[in-house]
Amino acid sequence: MKILGISAFYHDSAAALVIxxxxxxxxxxxxFTRKKHxxxxxxxxxxxxxHYGGYA
Known part of the structure; x- marks a missing residue:
């Protein structure tokens, strides 16, 4: 199972890939944006x- 978790629009946005x-x-x-929080x-x-997971 492949899961791309996304946290956005509140404080520190982030993404994670779990396989x-x-x-x-x-x-x-x-x-990447160099913009704190x-x-x-x-x-x-x-x-x-x-990209790191080999899907892009």
């Missing part, structure tokens, strides 16, 4: 997780 119960990748959006949709974090 078969193992965390494959996780990132906070502020690491970035609450926007984590498009960069999602892209990073999918």
């Amino acid at each position: 078969d119960g193992q965390i494959v990748a996780a990132a906070q959006e502020e690491r 970035d609450p926007s949709f984590p498009a960069n974090a999602v892209t990073y997780c999918l």
Whole structure:
């Protein structure tokens, strides 16, 4: 089972990719936008997780 978890629009937005119960990748959006406590949709974090997991 593949799960892409997304937390957005409140405080620190982030994304995580979990495959078969193992965390494959996780990132906070502020690491890419350099905006502290970035609450926007984590498009960069999602892209990073999918790329790191081999899905993009």
